[in-house]
Amino acid sequence: MFLKENYPIVGFIAVYLFTKNLILAAAVWSGLTLVQMLVHYFTKKELKKSHVALFLLGLALVALAYYFDNDDFIKWKTSVAVWGGALFILIRQVFSKKYVIQDLTKSSGLIKDSAPEHLLAKINWIWVVTLAAYGGLNLYVAFNFSTDFWFYFKLISMFVLLFGLMIVSIVMLKEHIHLEEEQSKP
Numbered sequence: 215m216f217l218k219e220n221y222p223i224v225g226f227i228a229v230y231l232f233t234k235n236l237i238l239a240a241a242v243w244s245g246l247t248l249v250q251m252l253v254h255y256f257t258k259k260e261l262k263k264s265h266v267a268l269f270l271l272g273l274a275l276v277a278l279a280y281y282f283d284n285d286d287f288i289k290w291k292t293s294v295a296v297w298g299g300a301l302f303i304l305i306r307q308v309f310s311k312k313y314v315i316q317d318l319t320k321s322s323g324l325i326k327d328s329a330p331e332h333l334l335a336k337i338n339w340i341w342v343v344t345l346a347a348y349g350g351l352n353l354y355v356a357f358n359f360s361t362d363f364w365f366y367f368k369l370i371s372m373f374v375l376l377f378g379l380m381i382v383s384i385v386m387l388k389e390h391i392h393l394e395e396e397q398s399k400p
Contacts, residue, residue, distance in 0.1 A: 222246035227369065236285040236361055240276045247272065264302075268295060289356035292368055293349035300345035307338045314341050315383045329390035337383045348375055 225246045230239035247269050255261050272291055279287035306312040313334035348371070356364045384391065 222250055230365060234362070236288050236365070237276065237279045237283075240272065240279065240285075240288045240291075244269070244273050244276050267298070271295065271298075285361060286356070289361075289364060290353070292372070293352045293356075296345045296352070297349045300342045300349070303338055303345075304342050307335060313338050315387065329387055333386065333390075337386055340382065341379055344375065344379060 222243050226239045226243035229242045230236060233239065247265075251261055251265060251269060271294060275287045275291050279285050303314045306314075311331065315334065315337050316329075351371075352364075352368065355367045359367070
């Protein structure tokens with residue numbers, strides 16, 4: 215399942231590890247992402263706008279990196295993507311009262327409908343501020359350390375960041391989580 219959903223990033227990692235060429239690795243990511251989107255479209259008849267936007271951003275930055283022969287453009291992608299995510303979370307909260315943790319757990323039914331709006335808004339703000347700060351940290355690392363260091367930093371820190379945000383969100387909502395014992399009661 216992991217490879218089925220994440221083969222573009224696996225391809226990016228493999229190509230970079232074997233070639234140490236960030237532009238080539240990002241180009242492979244772009245190609246595999248296009249394949250993934252086409253397969254998804256033809257099998258499920260839908261594409262998420264966020265996936266298309268990330269693909270177009272990545273493709274534009276790969277094109278700029280290739281044209282100027284400068285992999286710094288690739289390093290900007292992570293920051294622009296997380297800043298875009300932070301802005302998206304903020305806009306959805308302000309204009310439609312939708313919250314990131316509810317979106318992320320919707321299919322599992324993990325969060326009860328009784329979760330107070332002020333707590334959901336607080337969690338959204340934690341996501342927004344953390345993502346915005348991470349975008350800045352990514353650029354600091356990208357332009358003050360070697361490409362190899364940045365690559366491993368990005369690879370590990372992005373996973374830790376998102377996993378950590380999920381854990382903090384769930385802990386904050388501990389009183390509003392569906393427990394299995396409650397779900398199985400008649």
